[in-house]
Amino acid sequence: MIHKFITSLILVASVSCSVFAEGDAYITLHATNKEMMKKSMILTTFKDYLQSNISGVEQIAAPDGTGIYKFHISGIKKFQLFFLNADQNMLIHSYIEAGDDIRIDCSSADAVDVKAENLHFSGKGSTKLIATTRLAFASDRPSPGIALNKKFDRGILDTLVLWVKGQYQSGMQMIQPLKKDISSPVYKMIQTDVYGVAASGVCGYFGGRRKQYASLKDLVDLLADLHRNVPATDMEILSQSASYIDYLIRSGLTVIDLEDIDPRDRPMEMCNALIKMNQGLLREKTLMIYLCRYDFVTKSRNPDQVYAKALEHIKSPFYRNYLTKLAEIRKPGAEAFNFSLPDDKGHVVRLSDFKNKVVMIDNWFTGCTNCAEMAKRIAHEVLPAFINNPDVVFLNVCADRNKAQWLESLQGGKYTHPGSINLFTEGLGESHPFMKKYNFESFPRVILIGRDGRMFSSNMPLKSADMIAKINEALKK
16 A cells, blocks of 8 residues: 655745644645646544554545645644545655644646655745655665575675665755754654664565575564664654554564464464564554554454454553454454445445345455456456356445546446446545444455345455355355
């Protein structure tokens, strides 16, 4: 699901003259290209990093033809992580501090093809955005050059450790000249982010064709070396770094993958690994993000036991409450969300319109390759099995932010299938109550609602034959 900007000008008067309250900051984006001016801009800020649809605070600035988009962030105590998106596509991720008054000038025509020269930053607090954008556009260093068919030994592990150090040092050298104009806490955050990205890169060397040449001990030894080299030791810094937390989760997934564990046992073993590998708030956050972001737990032998195991180690009342509710929502038999969404003809469609029917909902967004593959599979292998059955309904729900883009994708036929009803989340995307209800963070996501309007499967199997079997099972209830 990842994841840039333009022309240096003086701050516009309306921003420069902003009246600041304690903990306030301002960001103004100026898009100069007509195509970019048509897009909505979405700013998501985090007082406490988890996921956008869990702890993110979202502001949407709709296009008004001027190309000027303004955001006011309040309640900042130290700093907050933020993501700035143009419709579905991320433009920038960086940090914001109290007192910041930042202008971003963007000359790009499209968020997908933004280049470094398209972005310029000015105003108080803008240096940290320059730093994080430099890093985002940095060219990758050469790979460690490890042969695909070579058995791992101490020499290879040392090569990987040195490669991570090199990646980290290269990134820090790139932003070193900016250090004097960046606050110490934010600079430490950027350091930790750079290290997290570099360390994540080595996990891929223990999968695929190389997996047979590596052992669990090799990976554990490598992770121990990487842990000793982490630049920050402050739990507050480590626990707010999205890149570092993602590295910890990825390393846990790599450990489980090397152990060749039955898929039904993986969620429990992953929780055990994260509990063993992390401490304090990092333990809580890795458990939370793993269980919320990934839906593997719904296919485990006993999902309740997995959630209960995690909750033993999660102390935050907010985390506990959210995870407990999500576990209940995902259960078969939970009352399904009675959404109200427009179709491509402008008619409002509700789940309650399909009483006593089995409803399969394919959730997708434009640009998602796996979504296109899923749509093709459903169209050619699943839908034909029920095309003459009035008791089965197929819905497609799009998470696009831009209605014109959604309609264009429908015309292309790449993400949907004839015989289905196409619905739109009204420009809210993953922030729509329907999407947030089920914590849809990755796509495609296919769910099945039974005749009684309750959840039958919150995570449909990927194979067509298994999907068909699941629908037939629901029809018999």
